[in-house]
Amino acid sequence: MPETTRRADRLPGTRYGNRPTMKDVAARAGVGLKTVSRVVNGEPGVTPDTERRVQEAIDALGFRRNDSARVLRKGRTASIGLVLEDLADPFYGPLSRAVEEVARAHGALLINGSSAEDPEREQELALALCARRVDGLVVIPAGDDHRYLEPEIRAGVATVFVDRPAGRIDADVVLSDNFGGARDGVAHLIAHGHRRIGFIGDMPRIHTAAERLRGYRAAMEDAGIAVEERWMSLGATNPERVRRAAEDMLAGPGPVTAVFTGNNRVTVTVIRVLAEQSRRVALVGFDDIELADLLQPGVTVVAQDSAALGRTAAERLFRQLDGTLVAPERIELPTRLITRGSGELPPAD
Amino acid sequence: MPETTRRADRLPGTRYGNRPTMKDVAARAGVGLKTVSRVVNGEPGVTPDTERRVQEAIDALGFRRNDSARVLRKGRTASIGLVLEDLADPFYGPLSRAVEEVARAHGALLINGSSAEDPEREQELALALCARRVDGLVVIPAGDDHRYLEPEIRAGVATVFVDRPAGRIDADVVLSDNFGGARDGVAHLIAHGHRRIGFIGDMPRIHTAAERLRGYRAAMEDAGIAVEERWMSLGATNPERVRRAAEDMLAGPGPVTAVFTGNNRVTVTVIRVLAEQSRRVALVGFDDIELADLLQPGVTVVAQDSAALGRTAAERLFRQLDGTLVAPERIELPTRLITRGSGELPPAD
DNA sequence: CTCGCATCTGACAACGTTGTCCAGGCTCTA
DNA sequence: TAGAGCCTGGACAACGTTGTCAGATGCGAG
Numbered sequence: 001m002p003e004t005t006r007r008a009d010r011l012p013g014t015r016y017g018n019r020p021t022m023k024d025v026a027a028r029a030g031v032g033l034k035t036v037s038r039v040v041n042g043e044p045g046v047t048p049d050t051e052r053r054v055q056e057a058i059d060a061l062g063f064r065r066n067d068s069a070r071v072l073r074k075g076r077t078a079s080i081g082l083v084l085e086d087l088a089d090p091f092y093g094p095l096s097r098a099v100e101e102v103a104r105a106h107g108a109l110l111i112n113g114s115s116a117e118d119p120e121r122e123q124e125l126a127l128a129l130c131a132r133r134v135d136g137l138v139v140i141p142a143g144d145d146h147r148y149l150e151p152e153i154r155a156g157v158a159t160v161f162v163d164r165p166a167g168r169i170d171a172d173v174v175l176s177d178n179f180g181g182a183r184d185g186v187a188h189l190i191a192h193g194h195r196r197i198g199f200i201g202d203m204p205r206i207h208t209a210a211e212r213l214r215g216y217r218a219a220m221e222d223a224g225i226a227v228e229e230r231w232m233s234l235g236a237t238n239p240e241r242v243r244r245a246a247e248d249m250l251a252g253p254g255p256v257t258a259v260f261t262g263n264n265r266v267t268v269t270v271i272r273v274l275a276e277q278s279r280r281v282a283l284v285g286f287d288d289i290e291l292a293d294l295l296q297p298g299v300t301v302v303a304q305d306s307a308a309l310g311r312t313a314a315e316r317l318f319r320q321l322d323g324t325l326v327a328p329e330r331i332e333l334p335t336r337l338i339t340r341g342s343g344e345l346p347p348a349d
Numbered sequence: 350m351p352e353t354t355r356r357a358d359r360l361p362g363t364r365y366g367n368r369p370t371m372k373d374v375a376a377r378a379g380v381g382l383k384t385v386s387r388v389v390n391g392e393p394g395v396t397p398d399t400e401r402r403v404q405e406a407i408d409a410l411g412f413r414r415n416d417s418a419r420v421l422r423k424g425r426t427a428s429i430g431l432v433l434e435d436l437a438d439p440f441y442g443p444l445s446r447a448v449e450e451v452a453r454a455h456g457a458l459l460i461n462g463s464s465a466e467d468p469e470r471e472q473e474l475a476l477a478l479c480a481r482r483v484d485g486l487v488v489i490p491a492g493d494d495h496r497y498l499e500p501e502i503r504a505g506v507a508t509v510f511v512d513r514p515a516g517r518i519d520a521d522v523v524l525s526d527n528f529g530g531a532r533d534g535v536a537h538l539i540a541h542g543h544r545r546i547g548f549i550g551d552m553p554r555i556h557t558a559a560e561r562l563r564g565y566r567a568a569m570e571d572a573g574i575a576v577e578e579r580w581m582s583l584g585a586t587n588p589e590r591v592r593r594a595a596e597d598m599l600a601g602p603g604p605v606t607a608v609f610t611g612n613n614r615v616t617v618t619v620i621r622v623l624a625e626q627s628r629r630v631a632l633v634g635f636d637d638i639e640l641a642d643l644l645q646p647g648v649t650v651v652a653q654d655s656a657a658l659g660r661t662a663a664e665r666l667f668r669q670l671d672g673t674l675v676a677p678e679r680i681e682l683p684t685r686l687i688t689r690g691s692g693e694l695p696p697a698d
Numbered sequence: 699c700t701c702g703c704a705t706c707t708g709a710c711a712a713c714g715t716t717g718t719c720c721a722g723g724c725t726c727t728a
Numbered sequence: 729t730a731g732a733g734c735c736t737g738g739a740c741a742a743c744g745t746t747g748t749c750a751g752a753t754g755c756g757a758g
Binding site: 034046047050069 | 735
């Protein structure tokens with residue numbers, strides 16, 4: 001099969017396996033080094049005939065410009081970094097994709113990494129990206145102290161935080177209205193007659209979790225309901241703990257008649273638990289989930305627009321790079337209550 | 350608030366805003382350039398006292414090694430590229446994450462980009478990554494001719510294709526058993542008494558779609574069932590077309606009693622359509638979907654392990670870089686039929 | 699006290715590209 | 729035909745790092 005390449009063809013040994021450089025192209029085309037550079041970059045000042053000869057040499061040698069050298073010379077990498085929690089989480093896919101699209105529109109590549117919710121790993125990753133001299137950084141914080149980025153920001157790395165605010169530095173932040181969204185969601189349950197309402201969320205050291213908890217408390221207080229300690233479960237990170245927490249608050253005397261869940265992962269687990277109950281328990285979840293409308297009953301959620309979060313953050317980042325922006329700002333995007341049935345169930349004591 | 354940094358502190362003007370270099374560190378510490386390099390890279394041959402002085406200078410200046418220059422000198426970037434179709438697709442999140450974890454274990458960063466199913470964009474992206482001198486490339490092909498990668502592969506860029514095979518070049522490929530999975534899924538429907546079975550899938554120019562279609566045809570043929578043209582819909586890419594296709598094959602004389610869907614997006618749409626039908630129609634879908642078990646009925650699927658695909662591909666890529674591998678190979682991972690109810694419904698004529 | 703050796707340090711070139719600047723050849727005009 | 733001006737092409741330095749190699753320093757042994 002003459003039309004294929006076998007790996008055995010590859011030149012062994014030397015670095016990059018003897019990749020041709022502009023010098024090689026110049027020699028082959030019989031022109032100067034800079035002339036090749038001009039052709040490659042589409043700069044003016046090359047006669048059509050010379051350009052053709054250079055182009056032929058490029059094609060013949062399979063030359064490809066070395067962007068590392070280019071970056072070293074020019075000082076801009078045309079790439080931005082994205083540090084997020086977990087790409088496998090359905091919440092971050094669209095966000096990442098939105099950031100990528102904006103980057104692409106600005107001719108930049110996106111490098112991303114997952115912090116796995118570990119502050120140390122977040123720092124390690126962010127600094128590795130800075131060492132590559134990304135032009136900017138979009139960070140979904142795992143930690144709560146970002147002073148380690150001070151030298152980078154001072155050195156000109158555009159930085160925007162998303163989903164959670166930065167810790168101890170003054171920087172651009174784009175978030176959802178976690179407090180308001182949670183308060184509205186819980187108020188919705190109260191409006192449908194519930195008073196014993198459970199809350200299952202992430203560790204309060206995570207800003208979004210703390211804000212949503214605050215929203216829950218605010219809604220309850222507004223309604224004059226005293227929250228009992230056992231209605232709340234914080235830091236339920238894995239499905240087993242969420243399950244136990246849900247079962248606990250559904251059992252015993254004075255069980256909850258409704259549950260507010262603090263994020264999509266918790267919601268999914270709680271849906272399973274509720275499906276096993278004989279009694280109908282109301283549910284409102286933070287974050288939308290796919291197929292929520294097809295379940296019985298449909299799942300009422302407080303939805304945030306993760307793509308909009310990413311897009312807004314990335315656009316702001318490039319405006320920093322343009323020099324258009326000066327003062328860091330905190331942008332809060334609204335959430336949307338989507339009623340589908342589960343949040344409208346009446347209390348079943 | 351003395352503990353925060355304001356962007357206004359940033360030095361204006363010069364490239365990178367005056368980022369300190371090893372030279373600056375050396376000057377401040379009163380040592381030679383190479384000594385700084387040694388400290389930064391943890392090379393031996395530096396007295397503790399000197400090391401301390403250098404470290405102090407590094408901290409004082411906020412120095413961070415410029416990896417672009419390092420790459421230029423060393424020839425390895427310790428980064429790999431991933432070209433996939435759409436990060437927002439739940440199928441690719443875990444795959445990407447798996448690749449990232451393997452890369453991380455090898456001390457490499459992951460740069461990824463979405464091709465949006467456009468061959469031209471795939472090529473553009475892959476070559477941009479090569480220009481950055483990534484050490485390797487994991488590609489989920491959108492196009493069917495990858496000869497443009499020949500010079501790169503020859504130059505030593507490790508390359509692995511995932512999910513779909515490479516076109517016109519001989520390279521490592523990791524895929525799911527699309528043919529077998531689809532055949533088993535359709536056979537499962539036949540075993541439950543169905544004979545008029547619909548197939549809704551992607552454009553057959555996409556390898557996975559073609560294979561799954563082939564599996565459908567094989568299962569039908571094995572059972573001695575002549576497939577009617579109007580039972581098949583190929584190239585239904587957006588929800589509207591899928592919906593129409595499903596409605597068409599469910600209407601008219603001799604409607605299908607079961608549907609096999611070719612990917613997760615199609616499955617989701619078809620679930621919606623079936624939910625509106627008065628008659629119970631059986632369904633088996635390719636790709637698992639979240640909450641499939643909680644629907645009424647649960648959705649029977651042919652599941653592929655996207656994380657395993659990513660992990661296998663990345664591991665193979667690093668083995669190429671180790672020099673452990675020689676001959677390109679085609680690795681096929683098995684799929685798994687998960688029965689949840691929708692695929693076990695009897696025909697309702 | 700001096701030599702030799704081991705240890706530590708630094709000068710220098712090179713990586714591949716781009717920006718600056720100058721040389722040479724051409725055209726056009728007087 | 730000579731001079732001015734324009735256009736094209738190329739020599740050279742610089743970007744920040746690392747590998748090479750030779751010099752400096754200190755210590756112990758003879």
